[in-house]
Amino acid sequence: MGPNELPIPRHLIIANGVFTVVAFTLLLLILKLLGVLYAIGKFTSIYLIIILVTFELIKAIARRHLFESKRNSTPKTSTNSFDSILLIAVSLLVFYVVPVLFGAPLFADFEETLMFSTVLTTLTTVQCLIHLGYKQSVKILLGLNTVDAHSVSVSSVVLRNVQCTVFGAWSAAVVIPLDWNRAWQAWPIPCCIGALVGHVIGNFTSTALVLNRRGKLLYKKHSV
Amino acid sequence: MSKQWYYVLFLLWFTFTAVTQILLFTNGFLLTRVTLKLNSSCDQQLKCDSEPQCENLLNKLDDATTTCLAPRSKVVLLIIDAFRYDFALYNASLSDPLPYQNKLPIISEMINSEPQNTRLYQFIADPPTTTMQRLKGLTTGSLPTFVDAGSNFATHEIDEDNIIDQIHKHGYNAVFMGDDTWDGLYPNRFIRNFPYPSFDVWDLDTVDNGVISNLFDEIQKDDWHLIIGHFLGVDHCGHRYGPYHNEMSRKLSEMNTVIRNVINSLDKESMLFVIGDHGMTATGDHGGESDNEITSTMFVYSKQQLTDSKNLNNYTIKQVDFVPTLSTILGVPIPFSNLGATVLDVLPVVKSVIPNWHKSLFALWANAQQLTAYIKTYANNTRTFNKQDLDNVFEDFEKLKVMMQSVTDEILFAGFVKNVNDYIKNVRNMCEKVWIQFDAYSMARGLLLFSHSIIFIYLLVNGLGDEKFDQCLNKFVIGSLYGLTLVGAIASFILLYFNIVSDFYNTFYFISGLCNLGVLIFLCVQNFQEISLSLNESNKTRKWNDIVSRILLTFSALMLFSNSFILEEAKVMLFFLCSLIVTFLLEFGFLNMDKVNVKSSVKRKIVILGLAIGVLIRFSMYFWKCREEQGCKDYFASKVSNVNRIEWILAFICLVIFIVATKIWLRSCGNLNGFSSTVVLARYSPPLIILCTIGFWVVHKLPRDTRIKIIGRWSPDTMAWIVYGFTFFGILSTIIKPLCIYRLKPNQLEVDMRSDNLIPQLAKHVMSAQPKKDDVPLVFGLATVYSAAFTVVAVYLILLWCLLLGDLVMPSCIALVFVLALVLVISSVRRYEQADCVESLFEVPSSLILFWFVMSIYLFYGTAHQPTFTNIAWDAAFVGTGGTLNYKLIPAALVLINTFGSYLITGITLPLLMIAPFSTHVMLPSLFNKKKGVNLARGELVIYDYDQAFLRGAFKMSCKYIMCHALRVFSSMLSSTIHCRHLMVWNIFAPKLIFEAIAMFITLVSVVLGYLLIIRINNKVDHLIKQLNKQYS
Known part of the structure; x- marks a missing residue:
C-alpha cells in the first residue's frame, strides 16, 4: 500500500470490476462480430486504443466523483504532462523491444509489433497514469515502493491489472507456433487478445478478492 | 568412505538406471526388420534357343520362380x-x-x-x-x-x-x-x-x-x-x-x-x-x-x-x-x-x-510367386502381420492363379498385368504399414520403470532434509543399489542359460531396474512422513517465480507431444529463455513483483545486463538452421559456397573477444600467476588455439591449387590437431592440478604488490592461526579457486567446439556462452540479497537450474542444429581427419561433440551455479550491498568452510538438473509411443526421441564429470589449507 493512500470502499472496487469485465467482454464480442478483431495488428485498429483510454477515463472520473467527494484526504494525483508523455514513450519502446527479444521480427512486422506495444502501453502505463498520476506510476512500475497485494487500494487494483495484462499477453503466445493455419494465430493477434483478457481477469480477481471473506476482513481492518 | 563418494556413486547409479531404462524402451521402439537369410535359386535354366523348350513356357508357370x-x-x-x-x-x-x-x-x-x-x-x-x-x-x-x-x-x-x-x-x-x-x-x-x-x-x-x-x-x-x-x-x-x-x-x-x-x-x-x-x-x-x-x-x-x-x-x-x-x-x-x-x-x-508377352507373363508371375513365398516365410518366422491381412493376400494370390489360366492373348494379358501389379502393391503396402513392429511389452516396461525411478528419486532428493538425506544415503543403500544391479545381471544370465528368456540385455535392464525401484520405494516409504511434510511445506512457501518455472518446465515437457511445437522448438526455447530473464529482472522488484532491498544504481546495472543478455540471445536467432518441414530459408543456405569478408571479421572478433574476456577475468581473479602447468597452459594456449583455428578455416576455404601453392603439401589438418592437443593437455593438466593459484613467499610480498591487476587474497583463517604478521603466506587466486578451474576447462571446451562448429556458426556460440556468464552474475546478486546465511546460498533457486536446462537445449538450436538426421553437421568429422576412415571413432566423436556440445558444456559447468555468488561477490563488489550474517569477503574460500553443505547442495542441484532432462526424455518417449502410428513419427517424433536420449546420455556423463571435478578441487584445497596451517603454526 502506497503512502498516504487510504483503502477505497468495497462497492467502488466491485463497480469498477463489473464495469471492466462487462465493457471489455462486450468490446471483444462486438469487434469479433464486426469481423475486425483480427485486424488488431494493423494501424487501422487505432480506434481501439481510444476506446480503451475512454474506459479508463470513465472509471477514473467515476471514482473521483463518487469517492473523493466523500473524503478529501486522498492526495491529488500530480499530473506532469511532459514526464507522462516521456513515460509513455519509454513504455512504447520497452514493449516494442521486449517482444523483439522474445523472437518477434525486428522490422519486418513493424506495424504489428508497434500495435502490440501500443495496446500493452494503454493497458498498463496509460492506465497507471490515469488512475495514479505520474509519480505514483513510476514508483509502482519500477518497484520503488511496495504495494500490499492483499490490500484494497487503487494502486493494488491497478498493479494487479498491469501484472495480469503482461501475463496474459505472455501466455497467449502459446498458440502462435501451432500449425493450425488460422488467421488469429498471426502475431500479434493472440498476444493482444491475451493482454485484453488478462486485463479482464485482473479486474475480476480484484472484485473476487473483495467479495470473498478474506477480502472482507482486510477491507474492514483497513477501513476502520 | 567420505560422504562425497556416496554422492558420486549415487549419481553414477542414476546414470546407469536412466541409460538402461531408456535403452529398454528404445529396444522396443526402434526395432529392426528381421532379415531372412534365405536365397532364391534356379532349379532349371531355359535357354529358349531351341523351340521345344520355349513352346511350353506357359506350362511351366507354376515353377516360374525357380526357372x-x-x-x-x-x-x-x-x-x-x-x-x-x-x-x-x-x-x-x-x-x-x-x-x-x-x-x-x-x-x-x-x-x-x-x-x-x-x-x-x-x-x-x-x-x-x-x-x-x-x-x-x-x-x-x-x-x-x-x-x-x-x-x-x-x-x-x-x-x-x-x-x-x-x-x-x-x-x-x-x-x-x-x-x-x-x-x-x-x-x-x-x-x-x-x-x-x-x-x-x-x-x-x-x-x-x-x-x-x-x-x-x-x-x-x-x-x-x-x-x-x-x-x-x-x-x-x-x-x-x-x-x-x-x-x-x-x-x-x-x-x-x-x-x-x-x-x-x-x-x-x-x-x-x-x-x-x-x-x-x-x-x-x-x-x-x-x-x-x-x-x-x-x-x-x-x-x-x-x-x-x-x-x-x-x-x-x-x-x-x-x-x-x-x-x-x-x-x-x-x-x-x-x-x-x-x-x-x-x-x-x-x-x-x-x-x-509369354516371356513377360513368365517374368511377372515369377515375381508374384517370389513375393508370396517371401511373405509366407516371413509370416511363419515372425508374428509381424495381421492374420486377416495375410489371409487376404493368399486368397488374392489364389484368385490370380485362377485368372492366369484364362490369359490367352495379349489383350487379356494387359488386364492381368494390372491385377498382378495391384496385388504386389497391396502386399507392399501391408509390409510398409506393419514393418516397424513395436515391441509394446518392452516399451511399456521402459516407460514405467523410467517414470517411477524419476518420481521416487525426485521425492527423495526434494523431499528429504539435508541431514535425513545424508542418513538415507548410507553404505547399506548404496551397496544394495549396486548389489541388486549385479543380482539382476546374474539372474538374467541364468534365465538366458536355461532358455527362459531370449534376450540378455532387456532382461537385465528390467530385473535390475525393478530391484532398484524396490530400494527407492522402500526408502520413500520409510521416510514417508518427512517427505510429505516437507512437500506440503514447500507448497505453502512457493513464490510466483517458482510457479513460472514450473509452468515452463511442464510446458517444455508437454510440447514434445505436438509436432508443431517440436518443429518450432527453437522459437519456444528462445521464448522460455527470455521469460526466465524477465523473471530474474522482475525479482528485483519491477512491477512490484517482489520486495527487494537493492540500490537503484545496482538495479540500473542489472537492467542493462538483462538487456544485453536479451540482445545476445536474440542475435543467435540468425544462426538457426531450418528444418525441411518448416520450408524456410536459413542463413546458411546462401552462405555455404561463398563466405563474405564480414563473416570472417565477425568470427575473428568473436574469438578474440572471448579469449580476451576470459583472460582478463582470470587475471583479475589472480588465477594466471605462477608456473604450474595448468596456469601456464591457460595463459598461453588459448591464443595459440584461436590462431590455429582461424588458420585452419582460412586454409580450408582456399581452392585446392592455391592451398598447395601457399603451404605446399603441409596439411591444414595439423592445425586442427594442435587445437585437439592443447585442449586435451589443458584439460588433463586441470584435472591433475586443478588449483590455479600462486603461493608467494612472504619476502617476495613487496615486489609483487606493486604490479596491479592482481587481487591478492589473504587466506584469512590461515592468517588468524598465525600470530607473526610478516610470515603470512600470500596466495594469489585463492578467492576464486573453485570457479577458475571450471572457467579454464570451459574455455578449452568452447574453443574446441568453435573449431568444430565452423566459422559461420561460431559467433552464436560465443554470444550464448556470454549469456551463460552474465546470467550467473545477475542471479548471484539476487541470491546474495535473499540469503540469510551462507548455507542458504547452497540452495540454487529452481528458476536458475531451469535456465541452465533451457539454455542447454537452446544452445543446440542456436548453434545451427536441428533434431533431424539430415541436419547433422557431418562436416565436423573432417576437421583434422581429412576424410580418412581408418579410425571411425575420432570422426564419430567430433560429430558428437559438434552436435551435442551444448549439453556437454552446460553439464560440466553446472557447479558454477553454486559457486557463482561467491566469485561474483569478490570480483564485482559494486553490485552487492554489505549485509550482516553473510560474509563472503573471502570469496570461494567460504565454500571450503562449508564444504559438506556445498557438496550436498551441488549433488542435489545435479540431480534436479538431470531430472529436468529426464522429464523431457520421458515425455519424448511417451509421445513417440502415443504417436507411433502418426504420419510424422519417423520424421519428427522418433528423431526427436533419439536426439533427446543422446542428449540425456551426454548430460549424465558431463554432470558426473563436473561433480568429480568439484570433488577434485575441494580435496586439493583441503590439502593446501592443511599444508599452510601446518607450515605457519
Whole structure:
C-alpha cells in the first residue's frame, strides 16, 4: 500500500470490476462480430486504443466523483504532462523491444509489433497514469515502493491489472507456433487478445478478492 | 568412505538406471526388420534357343520362380548419387536455366530420336534417403527400417539375398567402379572392382574421375554381364555447394558427356540404366522423406527395342521395382526378399519363336510367386502381420492363379498385368504399414520403470532434509543399489542359460531396474512422513517465480507431444529463455513483483545486463538452421559456397573477444600467476588455439591449387590437431592440478604488490592461526579457486567446439556462452540479497537450474542444429581427419561433440551455479550491498568452510538438473509411443526421441564429470589449507 493512500470502499472496487469485465467482454464480442478483431495488428485498429483510454477515463472520473467527494484526504494525483508523455514513450519502446527479444521480427512486422506495444502501453502505463498520476506510476512500475497485494487500494487494483495484462499477453503466445493455419494465430493477434483478457481477469480477481471473506476482513481492518 | 563418494556413486547409479531404462524402451521402439537369410535359386535354366523348350513356357508357370530364362541383354548401370528427377528434364524454352536445369540434353535427345529404345521414369525412393539404405533397397528390393539409417558410416556386408549375389552365384560376371560403400556391402563379388573413397564430401572429383577412367575400357571387354558405375560428384556437390551453384552445372554436364559416350560405345546386346539413388533438397542435403529427396530418376536406353508401352514418359515407379526388373533382364532369380514389381516396359525384346508377352507373363508371375513365398516365410518366422491381412493376400494370390489360366492373348494379358501389379502393391503396402513392429511389452516396461525411478528419486532428493538425506544415503543403500544391479545381471544370465528368456540385455535392464525401484520405494516409504511434510511445506512457501518455472518446465515437457511445437522448438526455447530473464529482472522488484532491498544504481546495472543478455540471445536467432518441414530459408543456405569478408571479421572478433574476456577475468581473479602447468597452459594456449583455428578455416576455404601453392603439401589438418592437443593437455593438466593459484613467499610480498591487476587474497583463517604478521603466506587466486578451474576447462571446451562448429556458426556460440556468464552474475546478486546465511546460498533457486536446462537445449538450436538426421553437421568429422576412415571413432566423436556440445558444456559447468555468488561477490563488489550474517569477503574460500553443505547442495542441484532432462526424455518417449502410428513419427517424433536420449546420455556423463571435478578441487584445497596451517603454526 502506497503512502498516504487510504483503502477505497468495497462497492467502488466491485463497480469498477463489473464495469471492466462487462465493457471489455462486450468490446471483444462486438469487434469479433464486426469481423475486425483480427485486424488488431494493423494501424487501422487505432480506434481501439481510444476506446480503451475512454474506459479508463470513465472509471477514473467515476471514482473521483463518487469517492473523493466523500473524503478529501486522498492526495491529488500530480499530473506532469511532459514526464507522462516521456513515460509513455519509454513504455512504447520497452514493449516494442521486449517482444523483439522474445523472437518477434525486428522490422519486418513493424506495424504489428508497434500495435502490440501500443495496446500493452494503454493497458498498463496509460492506465497507471490515469488512475495514479505520474509519480505514483513510476514508483509502482519500477518497484520503488511496495504495494500490499492483499490490500484494497487503487494502486493494488491497478498493479494487479498491469501484472495480469503482461501475463496474459505472455501466455497467449502459446498458440502462435501451432500449425493450425488460422488467421488469429498471426502475431500479434493472440498476444493482444491475451493482454485484453488478462486485463479482464485482473479486474475480476480484484472484485473476487473483495467479495470473498478474506477480502472482507482486510477491507474492514483497513477501513476502520 | 567420505560422504562425497556416496554422492558420486549415487549419481553414477542414476546414470546407469536412466541409460538402461531408456535403452529398454528404445529396444522396443526402434526395432529392426528381421532379415531372412534365405536365397532364391534356379532349379532349371531355359535357354529358349531351341523351340521345344520355349513352346511350353506357359506350362511351366507354376515353377516360374525357380526357372531362369537366358539373359536378355548385358547391362551398364550408372548410378548418379542424388540424381533428382528435374535434373534429367530438358526444357528448351528456358532462357536462363538454373545451374541444374537443362544440363543433360542427351536424355531428351534420345527420347525424341529413339522412343522405342528409351524410357524415362520418376524413380521414387523409400525413406530414409541415405546412400547406404538406398543401395540396400536397390539390390535386395526390400524396405530398410529406421534403425539401419544410423549405420551409414559403418558399412556392413549385406547378408540378405540380393541381386549381386545372385549374379555371382549364377556364374555371370559383374564389374564395379565408384563409391567404396559397395565394396563394403559386397566384398569379393565382382570380377573387377575399382572402389574410390566416398567419405570426403568436399571432394567432388576423385570418385567420378576414377569411374570415367575405367568405364570405357571395361565396356570394351567382353566378359561382363553387368557393369556398375557409381558417381558421387553430384551428391558431394549438393552437400558442399547446394544445387544452385555453378559447380553443379559442371558436374551435371560431365555426367551428360559420360552418358553420351556410354551410349555410343554400347554394342548391340547391351543396355544402359542411369539411375539416382535419391534426390536432394534445395540445400543439397538428403536423408528425409520430402518430395525432393525421394524423387529420383531412372533413364533406360537399350540397343534392342524395348517392350511396347503405352505410357512412355513421366511415369512413376518405385525404387524397389528395379531389382526384379534387372533380375529378369539378366536372367537370374529375383532376390528372395524383394518387394518390388517387375517393370515390363523396360524389358528388351529378344527375337524368339514365342510371342514376347509369354516371356513377360513368365517374368511377372515369377515375381508374384517370389513375393508370396517371401511373405509366407516371413509370416511363419515372425508374428509381424495381421492374420486377416495375410489371409487376404493368399486368397488374392489364389484368385490370380485362377485368372492366369484364362490369359490367352495379349489383350487379356494387359488386364492381368494390372491385377498382378495391384496385388504386389497391396502386399507392399501391408509390409510398409506393419514393418516397424513395436515391441509394446518392452516399451511399456521402459516407460514405467523410467517414470517411477524419476518420481521416487525426485521425492527423495526434494523431499528429504539435508541431514535425513545424508542418513538415507548410507553404505547399506548404496551397496544394495549396486548389489541388486549385479543380482539382476546374474539372474538374467541364468534365465538366458536355461532358455527362459531370449534376450540378455532387456532382461537385465528390467530385473535390475525393478530391484532398484524396490530400494527407492522402500526408502520413500520409510521416510514417508518427512517427505510429505516437507512437500506440503514447500507448497505453502512457493513464490510466483517458482510457479513460472514450473509452468515452463511442464510446458517444455508437454510440447514434445505436438509436432508443431517440436518443429518450432527453437522459437519456444528462445521464448522460455527470455521469460526466465524477465523473471530474474522482475525479482528485483519491477512491477512490484517482489520486495527487494537493492540500490537503484545496482538495479540500473542489472537492467542493462538483462538487456544485453536479451540482445545476445536474440542475435543467435540468425544462426538457426531450418528444418525441411518448416520450408524456410536459413542463413546458411546462401552462405555455404561463398563466405563474405564480414563473416570472417565477425568470427575473428568473436574469438578474440572471448579469449580476451576470459583472460582478463582470470587475471583479475589472480588465477594466471605462477608456473604450474595448468596456469601456464591457460595463459598461453588459448591464443595459440584461436590462431590455429582461424588458420585452419582460412586454409580450408582456399581452392585446392592455391592451398598447395601457399603451404605446399603441409596439411591444414595439423592445425586442427594442435587445437585437439592443447585442449586435451589443458584439460588433463586441470584435472591433475586443478588449483590455479600462486603461493608467494612472504619476502617476495613487496615486489609483487606493486604490479596491479592482481587481487591478492589473504587466506584469512590461515592468517588468524598465525600470530607473526610478516610470515603470512600470500596466495594469489585463492578467492576464486573453485570457479577458475571450471572457467579454464570451459574455455578449452568452447574453443574446441568453435573449431568444430565452423566459422559461420561460431559467433552464436560465443554470444550464448556470454549469456551463460552474465546470467550467473545477475542471479548471484539476487541470491546474495535473499540469503540469510551462507548455507542458504547452497540452495540454487529452481528458476536458475531451469535456465541452465533451457539454455542447454537452446544452445543446440542456436548453434545451427536441428533434431533431424539430415541436419547433422557431418562436416565436423573432417576437421583434422581429412576424410580418412581408418579410425571411425575420432570422426564419430567430433560429430558428437559438434552436435551435442551444448549439453556437454552446460553439464560440466553446472557447479558454477553454486559457486557463482561467491566469485561474483569478490570480483564485482559494486553490485552487492554489505549485509550482516553473510560474509563472503573471502570469496570461494567460504565454500571450503562449508564444504559438506556445498557438496550436498551441488549433488542435489545435479540431480534436479538431470531430472529436468529426464522429464523431457520421458515425455519424448511417451509421445513417440502415443504417436507411433502418426504420419510424422519417423520424421519428427522418433528423431526427436533419439536426439533427446543422446542428449540425456551426454548430460549424465558431463554432470558426473563436473561433480568429480568439484570433488577434485575441494580435496586439493583441503590439502593446501592443511599444508599452510601446518607450515605457519
